[in-house]
Amino acid sequence: MDQDPSRETTTVPRAPDHTASSASQSTGQQGPQPLPQRDPSAPAPQAAAQAPVKPSAQGPAPQPAAPKEGGLKTLLTSTTAILTALATLVAALTALLKFMNEASLLPKPAAAVAPAAVISAAPPGAEATATLAPATAPASATDPSPSSAISSGLTDTPEPAATPSPTDTPEPTATPEPTATPSPTRIEQGVLVREDFHLPSSTWGLVVRSDYQIQALDGELQIRVAEADTVVWIQVPGACNLADVAVEVDARQVSGSEDGYFGITVREGIENYMYLFAISADGWFQVQMLQSEEWVQRVPWTESAAIRQDGAVNRLRVGCLGADMYFYVNGELVTQIHDATYPFGCVGLLAGSAADSEIDVRYDNLLVEVKPNSP
Numbered sequence: 001m002d003q004d005p006s007r008e009t010t011t012v013p014r015a016p017d018h019t020a021s022s023a024s025q026s027t028g029q030q031g032p033q034p035l036p037q038r039d040p041s042a043p044a045p046q047a048a049a050q051a052p053v054k055p056s057a058q059g060p061a062p063q064p065a066a067p068k069e070g071g072l073k074t075l076l077t078s079t080t081a082i083l084t085a086l087a088t089l090v091a092a093l094t095a096l097l098k099f100m101n102e103a104s105l106l107p108k109p110a111a112a113v114a115p116a117a118v119i120s121a122a123p124p125g126a127e128a129t130a131t132l133a134p135a136t137a138p139a140s141a142t143d144p145s146p147s148s149a150i151s152s153g154l155t156d157t158p159e160p161a162a163t164p165s166p167t168d169t170p171e172p173t174a175t176p177e178p179t180a181t182p183s184p185t186r187i188e189q190g191v192l193v194r195e196d197f198h199l200p201s202s203t204w205g206l207v208v209r210s211d212y213q214i215q216a217l218d219g220e221l222q223i224r225v226a227e228a229d230t231v232v233w234i235q236v237p238g239a240c241n242l243a244d245v246a247v248e249v250d251a252r253q254v255s256g257s258e259d260g261y262f263g264i265t266v267r268e269g270i271e272n273y274m275y276l277f278a279i280s281a282d283g284w285f286q287v288q289m290l291q292s293e294e295w296v297q298r299v300p301w302t303e304s305a306a307i308r309q310d311g312a313v314n315r316l317r318v319g320c321l322g323a324d325m326y327f328y329v330n331g332e333l334v335t336q337i338h339d340a341t342y343p344f345g346c347v348g349l350l351a352g353s354a355a356d357s358e359i360d361v362r363y364d365n366l367l368v369e370v371k372p373n374s375p
Contacts, residue, residue, distance in 0.1 A: 193239050317329075
């Protein structure tokens with residue numbers, strides 16, 4: 001492919017503006033292409049006139065005759081006898097009450113029944129709550145029988161039932177703490193993945209579809225994107241939640257426009273973020289960051305003599321140590337960046353087709369090393 005001298009100074013991303021749909025992780029990922037709801041009148045009633053009383057023609061009314069002396073004496077005698085009888089009756093009743101009380105024949109007030117505790121059912125995982133409820137008094141205390149009352153109509157007033165104490169207010173349930181952000185996997189230093197792709201496709205959850213294929217083919221991993229202007233990538237199984245890591249792989253383009261690209265992804269997360277180091281078959285490289293489904297340029301397309309062209313194999317390497325990331329082609333450091341936006345994630349392999357062409361890329365000899373001695 002003939003090179004335009006202006007490409008050395010351009011900072012516009014070589015791939016056109018496009019965003020594609022995402023597929024499941026297990027079958028590869030498709031992502032965005034790099035960018036350059038409511039009557040007082042009535043008379044009152046008159047009192048009827050009283051007929052005059054006709055004077056009586058008779059003389060003065062006769063005076064009552066004075067009682068005889070013997071009748072008054074008899075009345076006094078009878079009254080005295082009645083009072084004496086009443087006094088005798090009262091004394092008898094008093095004695096009877098005293099006797100019955102001493103003989104425990106009178107009903108005694110029922111003792112107040114203590115409140116009963118009611119245990120309310122609680123949902124699974126919560127403590128049951130004890131609630132005080134007023135107890136029901138016995139029938140003999142609330143409805144006394146006739147034999148328990150005195151004929152004089154006097155009854156003993158039962159003592160009032162004890163008022164239940166208020167229910168203790170249960171303590172509020174503690175609010176569960178939010179789920180912590182996943183932390184990097186604790187792995188000892190050394191090689192985590194070494195793959196030469198002589199494996200069944202089921203090992204990596206590989207897939208063959210009409211629009212793209214990711215499969216083990218002839219001892220290599222094939223990523224073929226059959227639609228133009230589309231990005232497809234796959235995560236390396238068992239290589240997630242990694243912070244300090246080095247990833248390297250052999251990569252070559254078998255077919256498609258030289259405006260396509262391929263390479264390594266690091267620190268990829270489930271919220272659509274990652275870093276991408278990609279090269280093209282005609283000797284150019286770039287570094288991009290995927291953030292909220294938008295590509296952010298970190299290093300623009302840059303030509304490098306370290307990249308072998310015309311379908312040759314290129315050994316790519318990305319080293320991540322803290323916020324520093326180093327990018328190599330065939331052992332030569334071509335660029336590096338300092339970016340602490342995403343401190344850890346998964347690693348993977350990617351291929352992106354040009355606006356007017358498909359792309360077919362092969363990978364081999366994958367190596368993922370945790371906490372490398374050097375980037």
